[in-house]
Amino acid sequence: MRYLGSDKGQLTGIECVRMELGEPDASGRRRPIEISGSEFVVKCDLAIVAIGSGANPLLTRSTPDPPLNKRGYVMTNPETGKTGKKGVWAGGDIVTGAATVILAMGAGRKAADSIHEYLTWGR
Ligand SMILES: Cc1cc2nc3c(=O)[nH]c(=O)nc-3n(C[C@H](O)[C@H](O)[C@H](O)COP(=O)(O)OP(=O)(O)OC[C@H]3O[C@@H](n4cnc5c(N)ncnc54)[C@H](O)[C@@H]3O)c2cc1C
Structure with missing residues (x-):
């Protein structure tokens, strides 16, 4: 959901939310949807973004x-x-x-x- 930082701009954690599979869409694929109120924080001081790839837009x-x-x-x-x-x-x-x-x-x-x-x- 968002990065959390200190007053000095250092990373202190990442706020995440739990997901679940929704109902199948027209193509039959079940897409992930957020579970409302399930936010949680992972404490950390370094984040490496590796969340899949796509063509350069x-x-x-x-x-x-x-x-x-x-x-x-x-x-x-x-x-x-x-x-x-x-x-x-x-x-x-x-x-x-x-x-x-x-x-x-x-x-x-x-x-x-x-x-x-x-x-x-x-x-
Ligand atoms: C980490 C990683 C590992 C992969 N491993 C494999 C693998 O083991 N085997 C496999 O088969 N595939 C693999 N792939 C997928 C494979 O790299 C791509 O499917 C393939 O390179 C697609 O070729 P392409 O020519 O469509 O695009 P690209 O190879 O991305 O080429 C597009 C080119 O266009 C250039 N370009 C973009 N915009 C402009 C612009 N405006 N003007 C001029 N030039 C521009 C880019 O700089 C780039 O050189 C991997 C991909 C990644 C990211």
């Missing part, structure tokens, strides 16, 4: 024209890598969210084919 924030999906990643045609913006292709983590090198390489190869076709035939 800098690009999608600074170049918002290609349509994004509900997770904030670029939507593409999976066969070509074409985005909703003419002349722009995307692939890899910025499309799938954090995934693997092999998936990013595969998307790159498909996009390269599609870019070649676009430059050769204009389609």
Whole structure:
């Protein structure tokens, strides 16, 4: 929930809250929700943030024209890598969210084919 600090700006603890799985959403996934009133404090003087990974949002924030999906990643045609913006292709983590090198390489190869076709035939 928040970091706690001393008057001198030194970390003294982290306030956390317990979570539980909520009801399944439309996709059947149960998302974690807070248990109201379950806050507790972990005393510490050092915090290393390691809470998962995702694609760097800098690009999608600074170049918002290609349509994004509900997770904030670029939507593409999976066969070509074409985005909703003419002349722009995307692939890899910025499309799938954090995934693997092999998936990013595969998307790159498909996009390269599609870019070649676009430059050769204009389609
Ligand atoms: C800690 C960690 C361990 C991992 N281990 C594995 C593993 O063992 N095996 C595996 O398959 N995958 C692993 N992955 C996942 C893998 O690294 C990614 O899926 C893969 O690198 C995605 O490739 P990408 O080309 O989509 O993105 P990236 O490799 O992230 O490349 C994007 C590039 O774009 C650049 N960029 C961003 N914004 C701009 C901008 N505005 N202008 C110009 N350049 C920009 C970035 O600097 C970066 O070089 C791991 C990931 C992490 C974080």
